[in-house]
Amino acid sequence: MNDIEKRLYMLESVSDYLESGVHAVDENGRTLIYNRKMMEIESMEIQDVLDKNLLDVFQFQQEEESTLLNVLKHKVPTLNRKQTYFNNKGQKITTINNTYPIFYEEQFLGAVEIAKDITKLENILKGSYQKNASSLNMLESIVGASQVLLDALEIARKAAQTSSPILIIGETGTGKDLFAQGIHTASSQPEEPFIVQNCSALPQDTLESILFGSSSHDSFQRSSLFEQAEGGTLLLNELHALPLSTQSKLLTFLQEKKLPQSENQKEIDVRIIATMNEDPIDAISNGKLRKDLYYRLSIVTLFIPPLRERKEDLQKLVSYFIDHYNNMFGMSVKGVSKKVQNLFEAHDWPGNVRELQHVIEASYNVLELDYRDTIQYDHLPMQFRQRIQLGAEHTATLAEHFLFTGDTDIKPLDVFMEEAETYYIQKALKHHDYNITKTAKSLGMSRQNLQYRIRKYGIERPSM
DSSP: OOHHHHHHHHHHHHHHHOSSEEEEEETTSBEEEEOHHHHHHHTOOHHHHTTSBHHHHOEEOTTOOOHHHHHHHHOSOEEEEEEEEEOTTOOEEEEEEEEEEEEETTEEEEEEEEEEEOHHHHHHHHOSEEEOGGGOOOGGGSOOOOHHHHHHHHHHHHHHTSOSOEEEEOOTTSOHHHHHHHHHHTSSOTTSOEEEEETTSSOHHHHHHHHHOOOTTOSSOSSOHHHHTTTSEEEEESGGGSOHHHHHHHHHHHHHSSOTTOSOOOOOOOEEEEEESSOHHHHHHTTSSOHHHHHHHTTEEEEOOOGGGOGGGHHHHHHHHHHHHHHHHTOOOOEEOHHHHHHHHHOOOTTHHHHHHHHHHHHHHHHTTTOOSEEOGGGSOHHHHHHHHHHHHHHHHHHHHHHOSSOOSOOOHHHHHHHHHHHHHHHHHHHTTTOHHHHHHHHTSOHHHHHHHHHHHTOOOOOO
16 A cells, blocks of 8 residues: 555545545536445445445435535635535435635635535424324225225325334335324324434434333423324334344333322323334344334234335325425416326336435426426426436346347347346345345345245246
8 A cells, every 4th residue: 555545544534434424526516425424324335335426315405505616606705604404315404504615726626515414403492393283184084096005005004003013114205104004094093192202313312201201300301202192193113123122122112001200109091002124023133123112013014015016196296295395386287298298107216205305396496497388308306317327227238238139129128128227136136145135225125025936937046
């Protein structure tokens, strides 16, 4: 290792030890440095960001420009700027940024951002919240008519008539909160409290104080969320983010209906609904979730299908969001163009229904200045169009592999799709040495989903 390589290695190592996020881009907005803290803040892997353009990865609110891109444009520092944006999964992130231009003598090289995460701080300030009965969604208001969605709704209706705990599993943006609200409103006590707590939003000590209550001399929280939700529902989002010690206390409450180590030992009548955005079996094997808590909570388990598995609902969802934003913006948009509809059908929607909603909302902000009554391709947010273009290039490469291998006939679409999916799953399995958990994670699906496809396509591990 020469001196230059040694210095670069030490610089990268030092940046990974910092308690602030570091994100540096070149003059074109391409990421060159992305430290460990920034990965943690933005819930991203380095391969998702490194060597990619900012707008290919992150989404910014219509009225708010990226602080890094702003410094690239004006070449002057931006200090103590609060910024809210979304990662590639549609998760909301809020940071306080100091952003600086970088020059070598008179040559402009790019910009670096030093970021502090205040997402959790804002969530702490918001705390848990209670929804009024009149503002809760009903199961009947959930949009879609696909069989997988109808099956999930039927399970939810039956679960609503019981007092059993419920575990709702689904990817980010699939609508787990809507199902939880619908179950509460369909129960025998819809007018009772419906309280929501995000388990990843608070430090352990604060979270335990909020969940289980605190002593009388502690002015921060006098009664527990269980007591506040008595007679109704307590929704615990991102259950696997709870520390294991807190999970143990939650298990005790579920078994005894009493607060652990509380002077008041009366039973508390409250239904617990928990949500997870990852496979619980993976969470157990990774030490994030207690097995006994999972079995206690999963008496009723509800799987919410991702949007890519219910594409037949797309048109209904698009119509729903257009009606919603017509009312909000005071506009009369009639629909989307044929080109946009085809793009929507081809997209795999990693951010699910929430991503679709964000795309349509962003399009309205452009439509306001355009006066057209149909969402056209050029109304779609730039970062979405760029992702679509990249996806099309990958699809074209895959199509060449399957369609143009010397045969003159074009294969039927369903045959091509099945062969492409089989090929890609086999490739992923081989890459991960046929480890189901790692392969499923890399493909962005649950273990059960992957195992189903392995059985469906008859994929077998080659004999040694």
